[in-house]
Amino acid sequence: MIKYSLISLFIIVTYWLSFKGMKKTKDIKSFSIGNKDLNPMIVGITLAASISSTATFVINPGFVYVHGLSAFIHYGIAASLGILVAFILLSKKFRNFGEQSGAITIPDWIYHKYQNRQLSLFFAFINLVSITFVVLILVGCSLLMSSLFGISQHLALTLCFLFVLSYVLIGGSYAHIYTNTFQGILMVLISGFIFIHGLQYFEGGFINSLNSVSVNFASVFNPESVLYYDFISVFLSGFVITFALMLQPHILTKVLYIKSDKDVNKFLLTTFSVGIVFSLMLFVGFYAKLAGLEVVRQDAVVATYINHAFKNIFLGELLLSFISITLLAAGLSTLDGILVSLSSMVVNDIYRPLSNNNFNQKTALRYSRITLVVIGLISFFLAWNPPQLVGLFAQKGVYALAAASVVPICFGVFSKTRISSNIILICGLIGFFGHLYLNIFGGVKNPAVSSMYSMMASFTFLIISLLITKLSNNSNVKGYSL
Numbered sequence: 088m089i090k091y092s093l094i095s096l097f098i099i100v101t102y103w104l105s106f107k108g109m110k111k112t113k114d115i116k117s118f119s120i121g122n123k124d125l126n127p128m129i130v131g132i133t134l135a136a137s138i139s140s141t142a143t144f145v146i147n148p149g150f151v152y153v154h155g156l157s158a159f160i161h162y163g164i165a166a167s168l169g170i171l172v173a174f175i176l177l178s179k180k181f182r183n184f185g186e187q188s189g190a191i192t193i194p195d196w197i198y199h200k201y202q203n204r205q206l207s208l209f210f211a212f213i214n215l216v217s218i219t220f221v222v223l224i225l226v227g228c229s230l231l232m233s234s235l236f237g238i239s240q241h242l243a244l245t246l247c248f249l250f251v252l253s254y255v256l257i258g259g260s261y262a263h264i265y266t267n268t269f270q271g272i273l274m275v276l277i278s279g280f281i282f283i284h285g286l287q288y289f290e291g292g293f294i295n296s297l298n299s300v301s302v303n304f305a306s307v308f309n310p311e312s313v314l315y316y317d318f319i320s321v322f323l324s325g326f327v328i329t330f331a332l333m334l335q336p337h338i339l340t341k342v343l344y345i346k347s348d349k350d351v352n353k354f355l356l357t358t359f360s361v362g363i364v365f366s367l368m369l370f371v372g373f374y375a376k377l378a379g380l381e382v383v384r385q386d387a388v389v390a391t392y393i394n395h396a397f398k399n400i401f402l403g404e405l406l407l408s409f410i411s412i413t414l415l416a417a418g419l420s421t422l423d424g425i426l427v428s429l430s431s432m433v434v435n436d437i438y439r440p441l442s443n444n445n446f447n448q449k450t451a452l453r454y455s456r457i458t459l460v461v462i463g464l465i466s467f468f469l470a471w472n473p474p475q476l477v478g479l480f481a482q483k484g485v486y487a488l489a490a491a492s493v494v495p496i497c498f499g500v501f502s503k504t505r506i507s508s509n510i511i512l513i514c515g516l517i518g519f520f521g522h523l524y525l526n527i528f529g530g531v532k533n534p535a536v537s538s539m540y541s542m543m544a545s546f547t548f549l550i551i552s553l554l555i556t557k558l559s560n561n562s563n564v565k566g567y568s569l
Contacts, residue, residue, distance in 0.1 A: 090235060090408040097412050098250065104265035105254035125264060127350035131357025133264045134341040136271035136420035138170065138333075138358075139365035142220075142481070144274070144417035145227040148392075149385035150314070151372025155304035156297055157315035161325040161535070163369045169329030171359055174342075177333070178351050180500045182342040191343065192428065193336045193492070194436040200499040203508035204440050206515075211436035213491055213519055214336050217425050218466050219484030224425075225470040227386065228418040234390040235411040244470055247415070252463045255423045256456050264344070266423065270416035275364050277413040282367035284396065285374035300376055314533045324535035331489035331542060334496050336432055337424035365417075389414065430459035482534035483526055490518035490541040494549050510552045518545040 143162075150158040181196070188199035194214065198207035225244060232243035254266065289296045297305035308317050315321045333339055345354055368389075375382060375392040382391045393414075397407045434454045473480070494514040498506070521541030522534070531537040 089405050093405075093408050093412055097416070100269060101250075101254055101266050102257075104269060105257040107265060109257045125344055127345055127354035128357045129264065129268050130341055130344045131354045132271040132361055133267040133420075133424075134338065134354075134358045135361035135365060136267040136274060136417070137337055137341070137424040138421075139274070139362055139368075139417065142223065142227075142421075143365055144278075144368050144414050145231065145389050146223060146386055148369055148372035148375070149382075149388040151369050152375050152382065152388045153372075153385055154309055154312045154315050155300070155306070155373075155376075157307060157309040157312055157321050159369055159372070160307060161315050161321050163366050165322045165325030166329040167359075167363065167366060169326040169331075170333060170362060172326075173330040173333035174355050174358065177339065177496070177500055178342045178355060179348055181339060181496070182345055182351065183348070184500075185340075185343045191340075192432045192435055193334070193340060193496070194432060197495055197499070198436070201495070201508040201511055203512075206495075206508045206512050207436055208440065209512060209515060210492070210495070211432055213488055213515070214429065214432055215462075216484035216488050217335065217337070217429055218462065218469070219481045221422060221425055221462070221466040222469045222473060223481035224418045224422045225466060226473045228415055228422070229470070230387060230390055231411055231415050231418075234387075234394065235408065235415075241471065244467070247419075248463060248467045248470075251419050251422050251426070252460065255426050256459060267420045270413075270420040271361060273413040274417050274420070275361060277410050278364050278367045281393070281396075281410065282370055285370060288374050288377040296377055297373065304376070319539070320533050320536050324533065324539045327539045327542060328486055328489060328535040331493040331538070332485065334489060334492040335485070336428040337421070339496070340428060426459055426463060429462050430455045433458045433462070483523070486526075486534045486538035487519045487522045490522045490538045490545065491515040492518070493542050494518065494545045498549065504553065506553065506556065510549065514545040514549050517548055518542055521545070 147158075147162045150162065184190070184200065185196055188196070190196035190199050192211075194207040194211040197210050198204060201207075225247060228247040229240050229244035232238070232247055233240045236243070291299075294305055303309050303311045308321055309315055342351070342354070345351055371389050371392050374396070375388050378392065378395060380388075380391055380395055382388045390411075393407060393410050397410065398404075400406070438454060492515070495511050498511070518538075518541045521544050522538045525531040525537035525540055526534050529537065531540065
C-alpha cells in the first residue's frame with residue numbers, strides 16, 4: 088500500500104503539472120522552449136535535473152563500484168568542472184544570438200549562424216543518436232521499477248515508456264519544466280540523505296576505507312582498469328567530454344528559456360549548486376563495495392544497495408519506496424527533455440526545410456507530437472533487449488554527437504571570423520565519425536577518450552583551415568596591390 092500510494096501521488100502530481108503546461112503550449116516554439124516567462128531558478132533546477140539523469144543516479148555509480156576512485160574523479164570532479172566552465176563561457180553569447188535569430192533548437196541555431204541549410208540538416212540528423220541515451224534511461228528506469236514492485240523488467244519498461252510519453256505529449260516543454268522542478272526537488276532531498284546515511288562506511292577515513300578494498304581501487308589512476316588508468320582517461324577526457332556534452336539539444340537550449348542576461352547568473356548558480364548535490368549519488372558505488380555487496384550486473388549497483396541499506400530499518404518500506412520513486416524521477420527528468428528536443432528538432436529542422444515552406448505553427452505542433460511517439464517507440468524497442476553495458480552503449484552515440492558539435496558551436500560563439508560552412512561541416516564529420524572509428528575499431532575502449540581525440544582532430548583541421556584561408560587572403564591582397 089505504501090509503494091502504490093506513493094507512486095500514485097507521484098503520477099497525479101506529474102499529470103497535474105503537465106496539464107498546467109498544456110495551457111501554455113500553443114505552437115512549435117512554446118512546445119520547444121516555452122514563452123520566456125519562467126523564473127531562472129526554476130530553469131536552473133530543470134537543467135540540473137536534465138544533466139543528472141539515470142546516468143548519474145543509476146548507471147555511473149556502477150562504474151565507481153567497479154573501478155573505484157578513478158571513476159569517481161572522472162564522473163564527479165572532472166565532469167563537474169566541465170559543466171561549470173561550459174556554461175560560464177557559452178551561456179550568455181549563445182542565448183544572445185539565439186534571441187536575435189529566433190532559434191529554438193541547436194541545428195536551428197547553427198543554420199542562423201552559418202546560413203547553410205545542408206549544415207543544419209546534418210546536425211539535425213546526427214542529433215538523432217541521442218536515442219541511445221533514451222535507451223539508457225529507459226533501461227535504468229525499468230530496472231528500478233522492476234526492483235520496487237517485483238514485476239518483470241519488460242512490464243516495468245512498458246509502464247515507464249507509456250507514462251513519460253503521455254505527460255510530455257500533453258504539455259511539451261512546460262510539462263518538462265514543471266515536472267523537472269518537482270522531480271529535481273525530490274532528487275536533492277534523496278541525494279543528500281543517501282550520501283549522509285552512507286558516511287558510516289568511511290569511519291576509518293576515506294582513503295583508508297578504499298584501500299581496504301584494494302590499493303588500485305583507492306588510486307587516482309587505476310592500473311587494473313581498462314577505462315580509467317591515466318591522466319587523460321581519468322581527468323582530461325572527463326572534463327573535455329562533459330564540456331562538449333553541454334552542447335546537447337536538451338541541455339544548451341535551456342538558456343533560450345531565459346528572458347534576459349541579468350537572469351543568466353541566477354540560472355547558472357542554481358544549476359551548479361543543485362548539480363553538485365546530485366553528484367553525491369556517485370558515492371553509492373563506494374558504499375556498495377564497502378558493504379561487501381556482490382553485484383553481478385554493474386547497472387544494478389544502486390538498486391541492490393538501496394535494498395540492502397534501507398529494507399530492514401524502521402519505516403524501511405516507506406523510505407525505500409520514496410528513494411526508488413525519486414531515482415525513477417531522475418531518469419524521467421532527462422528522458423522528457425530529450426524527447427521534447429528531438430521531436431521539435433525533427434519537425435523544425437528536418438521536416439520544415441524539406442516541406443517547401445508549406446509549414447504553419449499548429450501543423451508543426453501536431454507533427455512534433457507524432458514525431459515524439461515515433462522516437463519513443465524506436466527507443467522502446469531498442470531498450471527491450473539492451474546491450475549488457477548500456478552505459479557504454481549510450482556513450483558511443485552521445486559522445487559522437489558531442490564531438491561533432493563542439494567546433495561548430497564554440498567557433499560560432501567565440502569567433503567573429505567568417506569561414507566556409509563546408510569547413511565547419513568537415514569538422515563535424517571528423518568529430519562524429521572519428522570517435523566512432525576509434526572507439527569501435529581503433530582500440531580506444533573509453534568513449535570519453537576517443538571522443539576527446541576526435542575533438543582534437545576536428546579543432547586541428549579548423550586551425551589549419553583558418554591559417555590557409557588567412558594566407559590565401561593575404562596573398563590575394565598583395566597580388567592586387569602589385
